[in-house]
Amino acid sequence: MRNLPWIPLTIISVMLFMGIFAPFLTSYSPIDQSLPDKLLPPFWEEGGSIKHLFGTDIFGRDVLTRLYHGARVSLIVTALALLVGGGVGLVIGIVSGYVGGRLDSLLMRIVDAALAFPTILFALLLAVTMGQGLRTIVIAISLLLWARFARVVRGEVLAVKERDYVALAKVHGCSPARIMATHILPNVLNTFMVLLTLHVGVVIVAEASLSFLGAGIPPPTPSWGLMVAEGRGKISSAWWLSLIPGVAITLVVLAFNLFGDWLRDRLDPKLRQL
């Protein structure tokens, strides 16, 4: 217990708490405008007040409230994108690695193509054709993720399938599907979990970038990336509009990466002994 990474865990917990309990943490609405209160600075600046701890934006909406609700959007996008992209990548990686041969070559060429594809461009294209929204952004980010997952998982499968227990499973009469489900999958799950945590940051940044570019969650729904984008024009006079969500993104991404590193060290059986 004493070796848990407390700082990353605390940041992650705070974010989860913010996202889950957003409506109960504040009396303000994240969407409704209140023009008289517009562009109030954070409380520690001159003219700020403790009613709006992190100030307000150009429409007079409370920045902290939008930060809470933005966390919620980030969490939903992250969860869905990792579920879809990670899941597809896991399955394709296992099948490709275990079956091998032509199927493996084919799938890996598709992975290469997917990795070479400019995701941002594709997401903008999707946003134009499908319209902005949660569905578009999840599809766009999943398309970015699955190939990365598939490639790393496949590499791990190639190592696992050479283990003697896989050969023995064949000797015991297991079908390929059963071998993949009971022998391969459980033994690549560690790697998969590490990949998941290390990609939370990637998803949050991707979501923020897409929202920043206007291909993400449509306004007025708050998203951290969108908040940075909206504050961009006022960066010299109202710095808090961009900087506060920007710092939030940095902290959360850093926390997930640190946690992912810790998890990787932890789950690596070679290091676990000591």
Place this chain on the structure above:
Amino acid sequence: MTEPLLRVENLRKYFAHTKGILAAKNMGQVKAVDDINFTIATGETLGLVGESGCGKTTTSKLILHLENPTSGKVLLQGKPIHGMEREALRDYRADVQAVFQDPWSSLNPRMTIGKIISESLTVTKWGKRAEIEERVRDLLIEVGLRPEHAQQYPHEFSGGQRQRIALASALASKPKLIVLDEPVSALDVSIRAQILNLLKDIQERENVAYLLIAHNLATVRHMAHQTAVMYLGQIVEYAPTKSLFDDVQHPYTKALFSAVLPDHPDLQNDEIVLAGEVPSPLDPPSGCRFHTRCPFVMPECSQEEPPLRETKPGHLVACHLYPTA
């Protein structure tokens, strides 16, 4: 003569050796197993001896139906095993099991011991859950472990115990033949004897046949009824173990015997120290494959491949030094 349990007939396995990244260029064939014949009788042990690269592991993979032969046959009780229907293959799986060398690699770390041992029973729907649990309990006791071990995971066990678990899982489907690929060479000296004794006890009790692949001659002498010596994909000597150990004939077997380290400092062997190393199986020597290293090489050895001939009853040797009896 009655049909033996397992018969291997003119078995060959060639692997294509390719090079290059973009267009794989065929660089020739590795003749891992090249025309071998042997039989294993019910309840008996065949020892297969040879150095790395001699083809003994490929032979075991062919018998375990993990590889398909280039040509030739493996027959279990007269029925060829390659190209079988699914149903027949499932029966074959139950009849032929394996224990591998490395106990650290042969147990899935994510499965309980009970699940590992019962795997072959679960996939063949051998019985109800309670019956399978009962069988696992009996198997654990049979290999010298305790029934409560079924709930535990592999990392809680030592190498010797893991090899016992691997043996229990091989025994689960009541096989007629178990392929033992170097079953004790990864274990500590004081543990090896325990496992070898256990293997013998089980053979007596269950009347199961073993194909024992080993490089340690003393182990083979101790365990095997018949012994075959392989060199570069071929069998060079094949005889009842006693006959082989009492009257070693093939020069390669002689070299293997003199490479056995003495049991006592005063017993230094008359050594035949082979020059050089095993040639590449990609380009095996012409004629007798051993002629490049053989201390008794004759002119015809590089010309003509010696057939496996009977020099004494049951004692087969592939060498020009020994004309047919």
Place this chain on the structure above:
Amino acid sequence: MSDDIVLDVHDLHTHFFLRRGVVKAVDGVSFSLRRGEVLGLVGESGCGKSVTALSLLRLLPKGAARTVQGEIELEGEDILKTSDREMRQIRGRKIAMILQDPQTSLNPVFSIGNQLRETIAKHFPGPGGTVTQRAIEALRNVRLAAPEQRMDQYPHQLSGGMKQRVVGAIAISCEPLVMIADEPTTALDVTIQLQYLNLLKELQEASNMAILFITHDFGVVAKMCDHVAVMYAGRIVERGPVRQVFDNPTHPYTQALIASVPKMGDQRGRLHTIEGQPPEFSDLPVGCRFAPRCAFVEDKCLSTYPTDFSVGNGHTSACWKLEKPE
């Protein structure tokens, strides 16, 4: 006579400091090695024989393990007290090592010649030509055919046996006083093992270096060694001249170990076994560490660790049954 001693290890204790506690992997080991002597250190995995070797070279994993007590005197100088810099001079020059796995002993990205020259140049700096000559000479000494051509080859172009010869060439290139060979033939095929052991023996006789031969195989001991020390759970339990120990093993562990190996002369029959497993270092027995597996165990064995009793001629054994009645 005692002037002949090149390496004298006295009461060596090496501990591993792990999260789950201290592991006393080497717990009071003493032995000495004379010029030209081959001492076999025999034991099963985890008995501390390899940790002993690493302690001698001061190559223990930093932070995880440390030699906490004892002296290692090389030609009368305690190398545990030397600086890291001096130790680097000693390694390779005075004590050389051959490890079990030739695959990992050589660096795959440097040529054979490069790796040999590096060692030689460190200890015998000189013009490039002489260093190269010396390297080629070392390869010739380990009977590698065409040594000049080998210099430019890379490890992957050699077989396992040849790689191990190169490792041997590097080890002997600086004419060390002591060679530590840690299971050097375990990864080799039997006919190659025989070639290699014969080679080591020849080199040893020609140069009169001392070898500490670490192995689990009594056959290797019988073939190679003058003296043998048997280790169990971090301590030496029996030691003596090889013939005496083989003729008259006195410690029950040595007896059982020799008896449990299948012999070439034996017919099919049951092997003698040692029941149970070696103890965990975290949970060592209070008295004799072999007592839980010993067939001759007495009350005294369970309470007190036996001292070394002499059986004559430098043959000693740590077993209470050898205690002479007063």
